[in-house]
Amino acid sequence: MPQSHIMPGFRPAISFTLVYLSLIVLIPLSAMLLKTFQLSWDEFWAILTNQRVIASFRVTFVSALSAAAVAGIFGFIIAWTLVRYPFPGKRLFDALIDLPFALPTAVAGIVLATIYQPNGVIGKLVLAVFGVQIAYKPLGIVFAMIFIGLPFVVRTIEPVLQEFDTAMEEAAASLGANRLQTFIKVILPNILPAALTGFALAFARAVGEYGSVIFIAGNMPYISEIVPLLIITKLEQYDYAGATAIGLVMLILSFILLLLINLLQGWLRRRNGQL
Amino acid sequence: MKITAAAHAHKPLSLSDPDGFKYLLITLTLAIIGLFLVLPLATVLTEAFAKGWLTYRDSLTHPDTLAAIRLTLLTALITVPLTTMFGVCAAWAIARFEFSGKNVLLTLIDLPFSVSPVIAGLIYVLVFGAQGWFGTWLSDHDIKIIFAVPGIILATLFVTFPFVARELIPLLQEIGHEEEEAALSLGAGSWKMFFKITLPNIKWGLLYGVLLCNARAMGEFGAVSVVSGHIRGLTNTLPLHVEVTYNEYDFVGSFAGASLLAGLAVVTLVIKTFLEWRQAQDLKSARVASE
Amino acid sequence: MKLITLAKTVILIVALSVSFQVIADRTLLNVSYDPTREFYQEYNKAFIKDWKEKTGEDVQIQQSHGGAGKQARAVIDGLEADVLTLALSYDIDQIAAKTGKLDKSWQKRLPNNSAPYTSTIVFLVRKGNPKGVTDWTDLVKEGVAVITPNPKTSGGARYNYLAAWAFAEKKYGNKEAAKDFVKKLYKNVPILDSGARGSTTTFVQRGIGDVLLAWENEAFLAVNQLGPDQFDIIVPQTSILAETPVTVLDKVAEKSGTRDLAEAYLNHLYSPVGQKLAAKYYYRPFKPEFADPKDLARFPKLERVSVDEIFGGWEKAQATHFADGGTFDEIYAPQ
Numbered sequence: 001m002p003q004s005h006i007m008p009g010f011r012p013a014i015s016f017t018l019v020y021l022s023l024i025v026l027i028p029l030s031a032m033l034l035k036t037f038q039l040s041w042d043e044f045w046a047i048l049t050n051q052r053v054i055a056s057f058r059v060t061f062v063s064a065l066s067a068a069a070v071a072g073i074f075g076f077i078i079a080w081t082l083v084r085y086p087f088p089g090k091r092l093f094d095a096l097i098d099l100p101f102a103l104p105t106a107v108a109g110i111v112l113a114t115i116y117q118p119n120g121v122i123g124k125l126v127l128a129v130f131g132v133q134i135a136y137k138p139l140g141i142v143f144a145m146i147f148i149g150l151p152f153v154v155r156t157i158e159p160v161l162q163e164f165d166t167a168m169e170e171a172a173a174s175l176g177a178n179r180l181q182t183f184i185k186v187i188l189p190n191i192l193p194a195a196l197t198g199f200a201l202a203f204a205r206a207v208g209e210y211g212s213v214i215f216i217a218g219n220m221p222y223i224s225e226i227v228p229l230l231i232i233t234k235l236e237q238y239d240y241a242g243a244t245a246i247g248l249v250m251l252i253l254s255f256i257l258l259l260l261i262n263l264l265q266g267w268l269r270r271r272n273g274q275l
Numbered sequence: 276m277k278i279t280a281a282a283h284a285h286k287p288l289s290l291s292d293p294d295g296f297k298y299l300l301i302t303l304t305l306a307i308i309g310l311f312l313v314l315p316l317a318t319v320l321t322e323a324f325a326k327g328w329l330t331y332r333d334s335l336t337h338p339d340t341l342a343a344i345r346l347t348l349l350t351a352l353i354t355v356p357l358t359t360m361f362g363v364c365a366a367w368a369i370a371r372f373e374f375s376g377k378n379v380l381l382t383l384i385d386l387p388f389s390v391s392p393v394i395a396g397l398i399y400v401l402v403f404g405a406q407g408w409f410g411t412w413l414s415d416h417d418i419k420i421i422f423a424v425p426g427i428i429l430a431t432l433f434v435t436f437p438f439v440a441r442e443l444i445p446l447l448q449e450i451g452h453e454e455e456e457a458a459l460s461l462g463a464g465s466w467k468m469f470f471k472i473t474l475p476n477i478k479w480g481l482l483y484g485v486l487l488c489n490a491r492a493m494g495e496f497g498a499v500s501v502v503s504g505h506i507r508g509l510t511n512t513l514p515l516h517v518e519v520t521y522n523e524y525d526f527v528g529s530f531a532g533a534s535l536l537a538g539l540a541v542v543t544l545v546i547k548t549f550l551e552w553r554q555a556q557d558l559k560s561a562r563v564a565s566e
Numbered sequence: 567m568k569l570i571t572l573a574k575t576v577i578l579i580v581a582l583s584v585s586f587q588v589i590a591d592r593t594l595l596n597v598s599y600d601p602t603r604e605f606y607q608e609y610n611k612a613f614i615k616d617w618k619e620k621t622g623e624d625v626q627i628q629q630s631h632g633g634a635g636k637q638a639r640a641v642i643d644g645l646e647a648d649v650l651t652l653a654l655s656y657d658i659d660q661i662a663a664k665t666g667k668l669d670k671s672w673q674k675r676l677p678n679n680s681a682p683y684t685s686t687i688v689f690l691v692r693k694g695n696p697k698g699v700t701d702w703t704d705l706v707k708e709g710v711a712v713i714t715p716n717p718k719t720s721g722g723a724r725y726n727y728l729a730a731w732a733f734a735e736k737k738y739g740n741k742e743a744a745k746d747f748v749k750k751l752y753k754n755v756p757i758l759d760s761g762a763r764g765s766t767t768t769f770v771q772r773g774i775g776d777v778l779l780a781w782e783n784e785a786f787l788a789v790n791q792l793g794p795d796q797f798d799i800i801v802p803q804t805s806i807l808a809e810t811p812v813t814v815l816d817k818v819a820e821k822s823g824t825r826d827l828a829e830a831y832l833n834h835l836y837s838p839v840g841q842k843l844a845a846k847y848y849y850r851p852f853k854p855e856f857a858d859p860k861d862l863a864r865f866p867k868l869e870r871v872s873v874d875e876i877f878g879g880w881e882k883a884q885a886t887h888f889a890d891g892g893t894f895d896e897i898y899a900p901q
Binding site for chain 3: 400403404405406407410413414417419421422504505506507508509519521522523524526
């Protein structure tokens, strides 16, 4: 039901939107759905409860969660610093934050592998100092996912911090709260929804990531094999039904994640509206 | 998924954080940005020039590299206008009208963003592949989609799907429709209203969406890799060419291709910063005007 | 107005790029696996020249390389290859079964099971062989890191696996012991890349692992291209006979009218020119008499057992070892 009867163009706009959406997204996605329906429920269940499949889901989700958490903390620190403290070269660093968006994933994968491998710049250092190998271990997956997730967190927290009313901090301080108390009681609750949204976005992106991860992961079944790689592996064994079954589960999970993120963002917008 | 181009221009706030804490955080920030962002960028360049300028130049002027660059440009040239057109239509429908199912539509628009690129490629194989829905028909009529340029374009259309729409929807909502209504009531036609009022209002946001869309279109790897067929000089885009040369032990060639893509990324960031700045300026002047 | 100009430009470019393909000469698409890149680069040039001399026609040859599984999958999904030059007959059998684009008896069409050249699996170790690896039994020792790709996706990896199995079955005399041996071997594998090239990069470029199980030609290539002073090739006493078959994909070649060209292309592989080039790029030629003796001298002597002999053919080997729930999965399952 159009909101304003004067406003033109609803019909053509929505028609084109829906047709294009159907052609590019919905019809191809439904092909996957139908392909999966060729399986009986038992077959479907057997594919999903295969140990290797479960392991790869575990690897993917645990890595994505840890990466999103680390990206959340790093992103918070960066956003805070960029918004609150003046320092030379700030604009440049601020612009650089979006590099992972703009850098193709294949390039990111090759470069990250080069840096974090045992004889790479950082890999060597970390191995010597901490005795930990990053690339070709599950840790490598986490590092690649932090890289791609970081901008999401920074860019969702930044605007909220900018809009944040310092009068509230000042009020808290004048009531005798120390800096830490102010931070925990006043700042954190206001930033939290944005931080959570950023975290969820980083997580959603990390779960589906392929290009940058496979170069650095090691790809060992049960240990460092991510779900998208398993889908490719199934495909290359001509197991289309298996590949689409796993793909469908991934798709449903992304859809749920997105719904949650949209709800979070709606909530965030309403909150901010009230501020 | 929303990364606002919103006001970056603002004054640093007066603070009560202790100096030591402040410097600690600045150091941490610089360390994270340095290790995670600057170092990878620098690595691309050092590896690309590892064997000197001449080798670098030769790698870039190799016919296969040139073909990959051409294909990448062609893909972007076709996908970006289509995604932009879709973005404008979708944003107009969603931001200017109320209808049921809007939230579902919004989520569906976002979906390609979080779908694994591998799945994006797979679904087109299921539809157009030889074993897929239209496989027999296509092969009878000698139409190539998968393992040819159309497949690459389709996969790219999928992964860039939300880029413009998601940029424009909040922007249109924020701007409101008063000016447009005023123009209409003064007798302007729909197109005139769109080009004279709406477009100037959203131009920076639109360009911003187009820019990000372009970066993704040129840089997509996973989805394109599934539908490309990897035919040298024919269906290898630049990101695929990077992978192929990497597998041929031609590391300089690989990083030379990567350096082009990294250059594209840097140019994207520069233009993006400019657009954000312009948008902030416009918003500021709009605010001043309304006060 | 602007949109229209843009649309016109796009249409023009699409039209141009399409017409380019129409104007071009007859082309042949050769879909191959990873390690043949260098060989076919030179062979294609030789063939184009030869064909021009014989018929006066200019032709183009397009190459596609990738992991064997990926390439076969692409062909099944419709990648229109005129000729296939893959790592193992199983993949071509699958293409025949799933697409019907060539006859099931394809392997009988050309000499030597349609393999103009063969190969085997050898060990690549770091210079001076610091871990003292001389034969298969050294690979299961503690502290020896072995690099091999994933047999589910890589043809070379399947040969690696089968070579190890064949050795153990011969040495210990039963399948249980062989399985145990292979299991121990895979315990020493820290990274499973999806293709042979990925594994070579891991071993050579990234410096991971003590032993790379590699195609013989890949090992030679790695040594020559990436550092003769860094690696040594170790040849085990027994290894596998890797028959790398070639064939015409009939339906595609007929449709695009390239059958004569495709057949000539493959027959030329058996000619003195093709055989000589194969040996030059470290493939063991079917007719060694055509190869340069200097090239032949580089091939070490070893016993090569065939997949048919030990495993009763690829179909069976695939079903027993590499299918889901097969021996490889059992070996890999966490305890």
